[in-house]
Amino acid sequence: xxxxxxxxxxxxxxxxxxxxxxxxxxxxxxxxxxxxxxxxxxxxxxxxxxxxxxxxxxxxxxxxxxxxxxxxxxxxxxxxxxxxxxxxxxxxxxxxxxxxxxxxxxxxxxxxxxxxxxx
Amino acid sequence: xxxxxxxxxxxxxxxxxxxxxxxxxxxxxxxxxxxxxxxxxxxxxxxxxxxxxxxxxxxxxxxxxxxxxxxxxxxxxxxxxxxxxxxxxxxxxxxxxxxxxxxxxxxxx
Numbered sequence: 001x002x003x004x005x006x007x008x009x010x011x012x013x014x015x016x017x018x019x020x021x022x023x024x025x026x027x028x029x030x031x032x033x034x035x036x037x038x039x040x041x042x043x044x045x046x047x048x049x050x051x052x053x054x055x056x057x058x059x060x061x062x063x064x065x066x067x068x069x070x071x072x073x074x075x076x077x078x079x080x081x082x083x084x085x086x087x088x089x090x091x092x093x094x095x096x097x098x099x100x101x102x103x104x105x106x107x108x109x110x111x112x113x114x115x116x117x118x119x
Numbered sequence: 120x121x122x123x124x125x126x127x128x129x130x131x132x133x134x135x136x137x138x139x140x141x142x143x144x145x146x147x148x149x150x151x152x153x154x155x156x157x158x159x160x161x162x163x164x165x166x167x168x169x170x171x172x173x174x175x176x177x178x179x180x181x182x183x184x185x186x187x188x189x190x191x192x193x194x195x196x197x198x199x200x201x202x203x204x205x206x207x208x209x210x211x212x213x214x215x216x217x218x219x220x221x222x223x224x225x226x227x228x
Contacts, residue, residue, distance in 0.1 A: 035217070045219035055150070060216060061120070068145055096162055099217055105152035106210040107173065109161035 002026040004095050004110035012117050013087075017080040021108060022095030029053070033100025036069065036080045037093050038110070040091035050099040051078050085117045121210040123220035130226045137193040139223045141206035144187070149208040151189040153182055156203045156222075165204075166191060193225075201227045 002009035022034070036048040049059035049068045059067050063082070071078040082089060092114050098106035124142040131137040141151060151169050154162035164173055166182035169189070179194045193200055206220035 044222055045207075047217035047219070063171065082226075104150060104217070105164055106154075106162070107164055107169045109163075112161050 001102065002097060002108040004097070006093060006110045006113040007111060007113070008093075008097050010083055010114055010116060012115060013119050014086055014117055015084055016116075018085050018089060018115055019079065020093055020095075020113065020115070021077050021079045024076050024078070024097075026084075027097070027108075028073075029071055030073055031076055033080050033098050033103065034071075035096050035099035035106060035110075036067075037094045037096055037106070038084060038091040039087075039094070042090075043091075046091075048093075049081065052100060087117050089115070090117045091115060120216060121208070121212065121218045123206055123218055124203065125204075125206060125220040125223045127221070128224045128226065130228055131193075131196050132228045133196055133198060135196055137196050137200070137225055138150040139193075139204050139206075139225065141189040141220050142187060142192070143189075143208065146189050146208065147184055147186040149184075149211070151184045152207045153180075153191045154158065154205045154207065155200075156205065157201075162205060196227055199228050201225060 003025045005023045012018045030053045035050040051057050057069045066083045068081045092112040094112045095110045096106040097108040122215040131132045156162040165180045169184040170182045181192045183190050192215040204223045
C-alpha cells in the first residue's frame with residue numbers, strides 16, 4: 001500500500017519561499033509520476049506540477065514561474081518550492097501519485113498539510 | 120484554460136440515486152476521473168477513465184461520459200456517501216494541465 005506524507009512549515013511570510021517535502025513509502029519514486037496539488041477555499045483543487053522518474057518536471061502554467069520540484073531517490077522523497085508567496089498561496093497542499101502518461105489521475109494522496117501565508 | 124463546471128450541491132435521500140454532473144467543452148473527448156472528499160480528508164478516486172472503479176470502490180459508483188456532460192452516479196445512497204465530489208481531466212491542449220471541477224457537495228437527507 002502506497003503511503004505519502006507531507007512535511008514542512010505551516011506558516012510562511014509573504015514574499016518568502018514555501019518549501020514542502022513528500023515522503024513516500026510502499027512504492028519507489030523511481031517509478032510513476034508524482035504530483036503536488038493544493039486546495040484553497042477560493043480556488044478549489046489546483047494541480048501545481050509533477051515530477052517523473054527521470055527527474056523531468058512539468059508545471060501548471062499559472063505557477064510555472066514560481067514553482068520548482070525536485071526528488072531525492074536515496075530518501076524516496078520529492079519536494080516543492082514555491083517562491084514569492086502571497087496570501088493567495090494559503091492552502092492545504094497535497095502530494096499525490098499520478099499525473100502523467102498512462103495515469104492521468106491521482107490514485108494515492110498524502111493527508112495534506114495546511115500552509116498559511118501571513119506576516 | 121479548460122473549465123469544468125459542477126452543481127454546487129445536491130441532496131438525496133438514503134436508498135435513492137444521486138447523479139452528479141460535470142460539464143466542459145467537448146468533455147466526451149477526454150477521460151474523466153471522479154474523487155470523493157470527506158471533511159478533513161484527502162480526495163479518494165472513485166472512478167477513473169470515465170467508468171473504471173479502483174479496487175475497493177463499491178459498484179454503486181459508476182461513471183459515464185458521452186458528450187458535453189460527464190456524470191457520476193451513486194445508486195442506493197448511504198449516509199457514508201455524504202461528501203464533496205470532484206471531477207478531473209487532463210487538458211491535452213495545454214499538455215501540462217490537470218484540471219479539477221468546482222466540486223459538488225452531496226448531502227444525504
